[in-house]
Amino acid sequence: MNLTLKVWRQKNKNDKGGFATYQVDGISHEMSFLEMFDVLNERLIQKNEEPIAFDHDCREGICGMCSMFINGRAHGPWTRTTVCQLHMRAFKDGETIVIEPWRAKGFPVLKDLMVDRSAFDRIIAAGGFVSVNTGNAQDANCLPIPKPDADESFSAAACIGCGACVASCKNSSAMLFVSAKVSQLALLPQGQVERKQRALDMVAQMDAEGFGNCTNTGSCEAECPKGISLTHIARLNREYLLANVLE
């Protein structure tokens, strides 16, 4: 396959940045999208040009590090797929592909396609946990949990924290990310003690980081590589409201 890539290049945080165009030929359908980038980068190095910086690590779709906005879609054309799992079968010979970093106030660009997502860590630090010190726990089977609750909690906990929800949202809202954690713990008996405070604290931190609000367009769910459901946002709203009323 021969492709034309339009890639966002930005030297550092303060640089204005812009698109650069690259022709890549000899790409096989079996390659992953990031392996196609490896090939391009290898050629850039051969020409003594600086390769394109992008975040990636596990390349198994689970660490949440990879993050490219491809042809206007977070993680590219395949649904429920991270960039690292996207394969070149998804593209046609001669195609032009436009690749940008996540764009959101809460995710400043560090270089090329890499952004700073530490805001997500700070939101978790604000309340995304059960306060149980090591050694406090009772026997694990002392706490039977109905399977449907455990399964629903797991479906929220599957979030990989990649930020595709924010990047896809016209408001740059982080509600899907925040709701996944709030939901996971609200559904479990272990999460009950801190349930109200958690919702309040995490939402407060989310706002402080500059993420926008939710207007229920649902693009986050559509683009989430793990298929995290919008119903978690509904639960977050309920949890937040309840916490405020009962305060």
Add this chain to the structure above:
Amino acid sequence: MTKLNSKIPEGELQTKWTKYKSSVPLVNPSNKRNIEIIVVGSGLAGASAAASLAELGYKVKCFCFQDSPRRAHSIAAQGGINAAKNYQNDGDSVYRLFYDTIKGGDYRSREGNVHRLAEVSSAIIDQCVAQGVPFAREYGGYLDNRSFGGTQVQRTFYAAGQTGQQLLLGAYSALERQIGKGSVTMHSRHEMLDVVLVDGKARGIIARDLVSGKLERHFGHAVLLCTGGYGNVFYLSTNAMGCNTTAIWKAHKKGAFFGNPCFTQIHPTCIPVSGDHQSKLTLMSESLRNDGRIWVPKAKGETRKANEIPEEERDYFLERRYPAFGNLVPRDVASRASKERCDAGYGVGGSKMAVYLDFAFNTLRYGRIEANKHNIHNPSKEELVKLGREVIKEKYGNLFEMYEKITGENPYEVPMRIYPAAHYTMGGLWVDYDLMTTVPGLYTLGEANFSDHGANRLGASALMQGLADGYFVIPYTIGTYLSQDIRTKAISTDHEAFIETEKKVQEQIDKLMNIKGTKSVDHFHKRLGKIMWDKCGMGRNEKGLTEAISEIRALREEFWKDVRITGAQNELNPELEKAMRVADFLELGELMCKDALHRKESCGGHFREEYQTEEGEAKRDDDNFTYAAAWEFKNVGEWELNKEDLNYQVVHPSQRSYK
């Protein structure tokens, strides 16, 4: 030869850890507030250690090279975590988990350490559930278990095929809670580049801020390395792209002995290589062997599609060779058996370097169970398949999806094609019972140390060990050292040891940047990986290993003359990061071959072709090799061997049989 003291407590095996815990010196809370601990790495071992130590009151600094501690590669572990809970009432016990682990490790690990691991395993499950980790449950609400290789009980706890993710997010949430409280300072996108020693003790690290490129000095009363394994020395492995040996290698060069470097695990079920562009290999969880049957055609050069080959023309070679354990033999045994079939010409797929992992049989079995449950009488085959697939989907759905994305084939319809790949390293820095290396104050936890898995790790035991070390071992054992250190005030990072170490790191960076050669870092990494895989991989022999050593030396020389690193050092520069990691792999690779060459026996993942039984099984030499090899660094390419004799007082080593 007697430099090593493993510090295993005296007394009966069953009471060693209990006695140790009740007699370990303590540090009082007001002193803990003045003691700083550096934790490098934020995977299961690092995050659990950092959180637990901060909960105790120590001041903790944690470092990771990724953009967030949640990205560490523990996150990719799929199948599960072992614990001797005996919730299945199937005869499990602490002793049995201990015994299985010692036997699975082919009698090359320490009894004391492994028994402690089995003892704390139950508490790990309790802790994780309390944190809100959503393990798989049965309809009654209780925790579910499944089987893993090398055992005959069901003791593996799991969360679909994402157990590592859920456990790591549990540990990460505990860590973030301490970060929020200010008791842990987190340094993401930082890479440790050396340990700082003051008066022979580890007192800090030099780290590079990967965004600004600046070198930083950090002080700690003790330093914990929780940086994972070195499987990326093979270039192609199931490790993440960033996994590296740099932290432990730099510590090794500063005096920490390296234990059993040649003990590497090749995992039997990975998606095969598809071409030269391949950047990494993807694991298909061992748990799939619960429900998948491994086979190759009985005829050489078979050209029919898998589904067209009738039952009687298939060779279920694991079931044939190992009737007692069948498809659930340990990883080293399964990998070698697959390689043997492919080498003999029975492989499948385009490359002929793959075997089938087939779910058709169990799909029908599950279908029948579901049909019974729903009172469906005389179901058609289509109905059975439909019902069975739903069960398979619930158990392994994410793995099947991943397989399809990578290969373009639907594993519900056709068998998976799989082949062994480098996965885990049992070797690592030598540590004593306290998890301390041969450098005072320098600890190593999790995969980065050599301690618990001997020559082969059993499935679902890596998560167990990482969390055991972090949650339940280090919080006690570190007291032994720190209780003697309460009078040590924080050492200024202007101390000459810091200045000198930083200078050395800076010199290495300058040297690399100034080579301005013609070949990329990946070019050298790929060549190193090929040497390691061909000559120090699943099968090893004297000739190959001797060649490998000289080839690696030549490659290292070439690297230092001809590597090209684009960009500058005072900025975000992934090429420079890779170059520093590959420079260390080029030294480690040689040590791995040297260790493999000196160990003239086959044990676990270390298979020396010269030493095998008539049936092709590994042949140990207990008289001469019942020891852990601990290599002392002298100079690049020059080491001295130290031996720690392994004393088996409870288990009697015998030939490992899974027949």
